[in-house]
Amino acid sequence: xxxxxxxxxxxxxxxLDLSNEELVKYHIEIEKIIEYLDRLDSITLSDVExxxxxKSVSEFRNDQVLETRTDLSKTTKNIKDGYVKAPKMx
Amino acid sequence: xNELWSLSAQQVSSRVRNGDFTIEDYVFQLxxxxxxxxxxxxxxxxxxxxxxxTARKIDTKIKRxxxxxxxxxxxxxxxxxxxxxxxxTTCASKLLHEYKPPFDATVISRLKExxxxxxxxxxxxEFAMGSTTEFGSFGPTHNPWDPNYVVGGSSxxxxxxxxxxxxxxxxxxxxxxxxxxxxxxxxxxxFKPTYGSVSRYGLISYSNSLEQIGPIARTVSDIVMMMNAIxxxxxxxxxxxxxxxxxxxxxxxxxxxxxxxxxxxxIEGSDPVISRLVYSxxxxxxxxxxxxxxxxxxSIDYSLASYYTIAMAEASSNLARYxxxxxxxxxxxxxxxxxxxxxxxxxNFGDEVKKRIMIGSHVLLSGYYSKYYLKAQKIRSILRQExxxxxxxxxxxxxxxxxxxxxxxxxxxxxxxxxxxxxxxxVIANLIGIPAISIPTGFNDKLPIGVQLMADEMQDQLxxxxxxxxxxxxxVRRKPDFI
Numbered sequence: 001x002x003x004x005x006x007x008x009x010x011x012x013x014x015x016l017d018l019s020n021e022e023l024v025k026y027h028i029e030i031e032k033i034i035e036y037l038d039r040l041d042s043i044t045l046s047d048v049e050x051x052x053x054x055k056s057v058s059e060f061r062n063d064q065v066l067e068t069r070t071d072l073s074k075t076t077k078n079i080k081d082g083y084v085k086a087p088k089m090x
Numbered sequence: 091x092n093e094l095w096s097l098s099a100q101q102v103s104s105r106v107r108n109g110d111f112t113i114e115d116y117v118f119q120l121x122x123x124x125x126x127x128x129x130x131x132x133x134x135x136x137x138x139x140x141x142x143x144t145a146r147k148i149d150t151k152i153k154r155x156x157x158x159x160x161x162x163x164x165x166x167x168x169x170x171x172x173x174x175x176x177x178x179t180t181c182a183s184k185l186l187h188e189y190k191p192p193f194d195a196t197v198i199s200r201l202k203e204x205x206x207x208x209x210x211x212x213x214x215x216e217f218a219m220g221s222t223t224e225f226g227s228f229g230p231t232h233n234p235w236d237p238n239y240v241v242g243g244s245s246x247x248x249x250x251x252x253x254x255x256x257x258x259x260x261x262x263x264x265x266x267x268x269x270x271x272x273x274x275x276x277x278x279x280x281f282k283p284t285y286g287s288v289s290r291y292g293l294i295s296y297s298n299s300l301e302q303i304g305p306i307a308r309t310v311s312d313i314v315m316m317m318n319a320i321x322x323x324x325x326x327x328x329x330x331x332x333x334x335x336x337x338x339x340x341x342x343x344x345x346x347x348x349x350x351x352x353x354x355x356x357i358e359g360s361d362p363v364i365s366r367l368v369y370s371x372x373x374x375x376x377x378x379x380x381x382x383x384x385x386x387x388x389s390i391d392y393s394l395a396s397y398y399t400i401a402m403a404e405a406s407s408n409l410a411r412y413x414x415x416x417x418x419x420x421x422x423x424x425x426x427x428x429x430x431x432x433x434x435x436x437x438n439f440g441d442e443v444k445k446r447i448m449i450g451s452h453v454l455l456s457g458y459y460s461k462y463y464l465k466a467q468k469i470r471s472i473l474r475q476e477x478x479x480x481x482x483x484x485x486x487x488x489x490x491x492x493x494x495x496x497x498x499x500x501x502x503x504x505x506x507x508x509x510x511x512x513x514x515x516x517v518i519a520n521l522i523g524i525p526a527i528s529i530p531t532g533f534n535d536k537l538p539i540g541v542q543l544m545a546d547e548m549q550d551q552l553x554x555x556x557x558x559x560x561x562x563x564x565x566v567r568r569k570p571d572f573i
Contacts, residue, residue: 010448014406017433018444026445032507033398033449040395040465050467051474051522061325070192077420086415087423087431 159205167257182226195292212247242272267516270528274491274540285523289324342558350382351484396469406450
């Protein structure tokens with residue numbers, strides 16, 4: 001069972017300002033999906049090693065300084081005096 | 091002038107070299123065609139204004155007898171989650187509607203270096219999350235075989251534009267079937283290469299450990315041509331394989347006898363119309379002298395849950411970057427508190443994206459890690475062992491690409507879990523990183539059916555050679571009616 005409070009908490013963690021209508025709708029759908037994912041819990045896999053991507057470090061490129069010539073300020077609307085503007089922290 | 095738009099990439103590249111027609115003529119015909127039919131299909135989000143200009147430049151090189159690249163004249167449509175310098179790249183998301191990347195993805199620079207033309211950017215499910223191309227902020231793409239039906243997804247625009255001959259070939263991305271599903275639903279060829287064979291630099295991230303860029307084309311030979319351009323090591327993507335193993339050949343000769351394994355669980359889980367068609371293509375393979383047997387994959391039962399756990403967990407981390415400060419639309423931060431600004435802005439994600447981010451947050455909650463994520467990675471490990479064992483005596487695994495026929499737009503849209511289940515056949519290749527391809531295999535009335543072939547990792551050449559043979563045997567040659 002997934003409670004609506006739990007979905008509210010997930011929305012907060014995900015920084016999503018959901019309306020009440022959205023909360024109710026997503027709650028039903030998310031509950032069904034999580035129930036499906038819960039089937040992972042029904043098997044014991046204690047002696048299995050998880051799979052992670054492994055790669056030899058010798059393939060890293062040389063640690064060189066490269067100059068960036070692109071003007072990133074064009075990708076944002078929130079520029080003032082050459083700085084990116086952000087909302088105030090409380 | 092003849093209808094040039096129906097030519098394959100191979101034909102275009104050799105005929106512009108011979109001077110049969112100019113690249114400008116070819117690109118002009120494609121642009122006219124997009125203008126005439128894309129209203130019905132809606133494959134394109136953006137058409138590249140510079141395409142004709144670029145075409146003229148390459149024509150001049152040909153006229154001056156300068157060296158030209160192997161893809162000269164080939165018009166490539168690009169899924170709109172792959173960065174193209176100064177051409178907006180939206181991911182079909184309101185949060186990126188105005189985003190013009192200041193750089194090209196590695197695959198795009200490689201195409202340009204080889205004189206391909208970027209003809210435009212193609213529709214997808216928002217951030218590639220979906221299997222139907224209905225979940226984007228520009229609305230759905232329609233199936234060229236019947237516009238009332240879904241096109242598959244998430245690379246729906248990439249498959250539809252190729253099927254409708256609005257471009258020569260296209261690029262898609264495949265996280266759990268996003269190239270192969272729409273290729274199957276549109277009767278074109280879609281290839282997901284071995285993980286690490288094509289650079290993901292400039293692909294806007296959804297689930298990094300699963301996704302790969304790959305080509306969609308009308309023939310296997312065109313897939314080979316594209317792979318020779320886009321694959322290989324890239325220092326900007328450290329998951330790419332270091333060796334340049336990629337000089338793919340278009341030949342269909344096999345060095346040793348090839349044995350097929352038909353995956354029992356995936357045949358049993360499919361619509362009977364589809365299973366029947368796949369069985370009859372197995373008969374065709376037998377008549378052509380190939381050996382095949384039914385094989386079983388026990389861990390398939392858990393693979394979809396493992397896939398969605400990993401994909402959503404990675405999505406929830408990747409999409410945390412959309413704070414509307416570094417890129418985004420015009421919403422000034424004055425008067426907002428930090429958290430409320432982000433939460434308000436981020437509510438502009440579509441429903442599907444929001445749900446996946448939240449479920450991703452759920453499976454990553456402290457205390458839940460070993461219940462979901464760790465288990466999912468363990469399933470991945472078991473599935474890999476099981477498949478590796480099969481590849482000791484089987485060369486190619488075969489199954490329907492999709493367990494269902496293309497369905498009507500909007501059908502079952504309120505039941506996301508049911509929609510997720512249709513990815514069952516395709517996620518396997520992403521979970522273990524092996525190459526997989528969807529090839530047209532027939533029709534049920536007007537609706538296309540594709541077959542999926544999978545090979546062991548790094549066996550992309552074998553898979554492509556066998557695909558050429560399968561393509562010839564299946565002999566699907568139909569084009570959508572309006573063509």
